[in-house]
Amino acid sequence: MKAEIIAVGTELLTGYVVNTNGAWLAQVLMDIGIATYYQETVGDNAQRMKDTLSLASSRSDLIIMMGGLGPTRDDISKEVMADFLQTELKVDANQLSRIEDYFERGHRKVSKHDYQQAWYIEGGQALPNDVGLALGSFYETENNQIFVLLPGPPFEMKAMVTQYLIPLLQAKHAENHGQVFDSDYLNFFGIGEASLADAIDDIVMDQSNPTIAMYSKPKLVTVRLTAAAETLEEAQALNQKVQDQILDRLNPYFIGQGQDYSLAQNVVDQLKKHKQSLAVAESLTGGLIAETLTQIPGASQVIKGAFVVYQVEAKENILGIDAETITQYTVYSHELVKDMALKSLQKCVSDLAIAVSGVAGPGPDQGVEAGTVYLAIADGKGYLESKCIHIDHKPRQTVREITCLEALNLVREYYTK
Amino acid sequence: MKAEIIAVGTELLTGYVVNTNGAWLAQVLMDIGIATYYQETVGDNAQRMKDTLSLASSRSDLIIMMGGLGPTRDDISKEVMADFLQTELKVDANQLSRIEDYFERGHRKVSKHDYQQAWYIEGGQALPNDVGLALGSFYETENNQIFVLLPGPPFEMKAMVTQYLIPLLQAKHAENHGQVFDSDYLNFFGIGEASLADAIDDIVMDQSNPTIAMYSKPKLVTVRLTAAAETLEEAQALNQKVQDQILDRLNPYFIGQGQDYSLAQNVVDQLKKHKQSLAVAESLTGGLIAETLTQIPGASQVIKGAFVVYQVEAKENILGIDAETITQYTVYSHELVKDMALKSLQKCVSDLAIAVSGVAGPGPDQGVEAGTVYLAIADGKGYLESKCIHIDHKPRQTVREITCLEALNLVREYYTK
Secondary structure, three states, X not given: OEEEEEEEOHHHHOOOOOOOHHHHHHHHHHHOOOEEEEEEEEOOOHHHHHHHHHHHHOOOOEEEEEOOOOOOOOOOHHHHHHHHOOOOEEEOHHHHHHHXXXXXXXXXXXXXXXXXXXXXXXXXXXXXXXXXXXXXXXXXXXXXXXXXXXXXXXXXXXXXXXXXXXXHHHHHHHHHHOOEEEEEEEEEEOOOHHHHHHHOHHHHHHOOOOEEEEEEEOOEEEEEEEEEEOOHHXXXXXXXXXXXXXXXXXXXXXXXXXXXOOHHXXXXXXXXXXXXXXXXXXXXXXXHHHHHHHOOOOHHHOEEEEEEOOOHHHHHHOOOOOHHHHHHHOOXXXXXXXXXXXXXXXXXXXXXXXEEEEOOOOOOEOOEOOOEEEEEEEEOOOOEEEEEEEOOOOOHHHHHHHHHXXXXXXXXXXXXX | OEEEEEEEOHHHHOXXXXXOHHHHHHHHHHHOOXXXXXXXXXXXXXHHHHHHHHHHHHHOOEEEEEOOOOOOOOOOHHHHHHHHOXXXXXXXXXXXXXXXXXXXXXXXXXXXXXXXXXXXXXXXEEEOOOXXXXXXXXXXXXXXXXXEEEOOOHHHHHHHHHHHHHHXXXXXXXXXXXXXXXXXXXXXXXXXXXXXXXXXXXXXXXXXXXXXXXXXXXXXXXXXXXXXXXXHHXXXXXXXXXXXXXXXXXXXXXXXXXXOOOHHHHHHHHHHHOOOXXXXXXXXXXXXXXXXXXXXXXXXXXXXXXXXXXXXXXXXXXXXXXXXXXXXXXXXXXXXXHHHHHHHHHHHOXXXXXXXXXXXXXXXXXXXXXXXXXXXXXXXOOOEEEEEEEOOOOOHHHHHHHHHHHHHHHHHHHXXX
C-alpha cells in the first residue's frame, strides 16, 4: 500500500511551525507495513488543497490529510475533501453532544463553527477524538482507495491514529491481502552505521522477511525489522528469530528495543532495576542531561538531583569544588570532572553521579578547542572514572547533545560491563 | 515570486528525521518577500524526484531542492536536476582543490564519489559551501524560472542560504521588479492572538505596505511586517512607522524584535544590561529552564547556576529546604517555591533567583491536579513574589514548556514593571 501524507496549514507552509506530525505518522505506518511515498504541505487554500488531493489520488492508495478540522474560518479540510470525493458531510450525534457538554461546562456559548467539528465524511466513518473536539474521518472509495482526515494538533492526531486509525488499517490490510505486519526497533549506541551494516551484512542478504532497514542519528543507530505473516504471532516469531541473530553479534552496543526507546530510558530503567539513584553535575550542557532524563515518566524515583554549574564561581559555591583544583588543572580537566562527580554524589546522597565540563563553542576557550569535553562517573564505593572526548567541527548545540548522550552512556556501561 | 521547496531524502520521507529545513527556509524567503506555496518531501528515487520537479516547474517560479548532494550512492539530486534541465554537470576547480585538501589533511584517499561534491549545474553558478564539502547550485532558465540545489545538513544549508542565496535572490528581484523587501518580527508574550489582533485591527486594515502577518505559539505571538520599496532604507522606514504604532499600544507585552528572538534571549539581555546574575531552582521542569537559558551564547556571564531538585529529599539535601516547610505546606505551595528561590539565591550568591514546583502530569499527584504550578522570584534586597498557575489539559512536556516560559517571564517583568 502506497501512502501519501498531506499536511494542511499556512503556518506549516510558511515555516512558523515545524511539521513534526508527518515524520511521526510515516514511522507508525511503516510499522504496519505501509510505506509513505510522498509527503507535502499546502496552505489553507481550497483550490491548492483540491489540486493536491487530485494528484495524490492519481498515485497513492492511502491519502491522509492532517490539519484544518478546527472551528475557525480557515479550517476547510472537511469541506474540501467531501467536495473532492463528491459526497456530503454528516453530523455525528455523539460528538455533537460532547461539544455541547464541553461548552456548557465552560459556561460558553457554542458557535455555528464549533459544530463543524462534529462533521465527518458521509459514506465513511467518524474517527473519534478522545482528547479534543474535532472528529476525524475514514473513507474508502469503490476502488479501495482510502482517504483519511486527521486533526493537526500532535497530541490529538497521535491519540486518534494509535487508538482508531491503525487498527482500522490493519484490519483492511488483513481483509484485502490476508497479511498482518509486525515491526521491531533495535537501538544501538557507540557503533557507526557502516560498521553495524558490515557486522550483519550476511544476515541482511540471507533473508527477505522480515525486511531490515537501518537509520542513524549522531551516536545512535536503529535497526528496524518488519515481518509479514498470516497472523501477528507468526510475524512476531519471524522478527524474533532475526533479532536474536543480530543481538548475538551486537549485544555490547544494544541499548533497548522500541521506536521511542532512548538512552535516557535505558538509564532510568537500569537505575530502577538496580534500585539505585543518580546525581548529575553539568557545565557546558547547562541542564540538558537532567532535562533529558526527567522527560522520562517515573524519572523522579531515581534522579536525585542535578547541579548546573556553568561559571567557575558556581563550581566552587554550589558544589564546593576546591579553588585550587581549578587553578592547578583548569575547568577542562579529568581532575575537575572527577571532583564534580564526587561532590554531587555527596550532596545528593546518591548511589551514582555523572559530571561533564567542556567547551561547547563556537570558539575555543582558554586555549582549549571547541568540542573538547571531559566526563566522569563515580559511585559511593570508590569507583571513579573519567574520559576526554573530542567532538570536532560541530555546532554548539550538537556538541551539547553529543555530550549528553556520552554522559548517559557512562551509566549504561557502568551497569553492563 | 512563487516558491516551492522540495526536501529530498528517504530518511525524511519515512520519518526517521524531522524536516526542519523547510520551515526555516520558508521563513527566510518570506523575509525578502518570497512566498512559499508548496513544500514536499520525496525519497532518493530518480523518477519520483523528476516527477516532482516537473510538477513544481509547472506552477512555481523558484524551485529549491534540498538534500542529496553528498558523496554516497543515493545522493543523486545534481544528476536528476541536470537531466531535468537538459544540461550537464560541471566541476568547480576551487571546490575540487578544497576537497583534495580536506582529505589530504585527514590522510585519507579521495574516492570518485567525493569528487561529485564539486559539481554544479552547467549554465548556472556554483553556490559556495563554507562549512562543508558539497557545492550548491543556482540556475536560471530563459523564462526566468530559478532552480536551486542546497545541501541537506541544516548547518551547511543555512550558511549557504544566508551567505549566498539570499543576496542573489534579492539582486534578481531588484533587477526584475525594481523592488526590495524588508521584514521585521515583533514578539509578544502574555497576550492571546485574538486580543492582539483586536488591539491592532485598525492599523492592519489601514494599510497594505508593509503587510502584517500574525503567528502564535503557546504563550507567544509574533507579528511580521514586510515592506516593499525601491531601496532597503525606504522599506525599513515603512516598517519602522508601523512598528512604532503597534508598540505604542502593546509595549507591555513586547519582548523583543527578530525572527529568532526568544524570552530566554530577553532574560539574558536584561541581566547583562543590569549587570546582574540569576540562579534557578527547578522541580517539574527538571533542568529545562537552565537548558533554555544556556542555549543563548554568552549566558555563562549571567546565569550563576541551577539546581534540579526533583525529589523531596533533594529539596532538603541540595537546597536545604526545611523539612517542616514541606510537611506543613507540601511541595506544591507558595511557601515552598519562595523558599526554593531564596535558598538558591543564597547558595549561588546571585542577584536574582527563580523557582518552580508543580505537577507535570499525566495524572494528579497528592491530590493536586496535573498542570498546577507554583512559581517564585526573589532578589537579594527583600523582593519576593510567588504565583500559582493552572495549565489545563496539556501533555506533560507542554506543561513543562509553558512553566519554563512563565518562569522566564517573571524575570522579564521584574525588569520592566
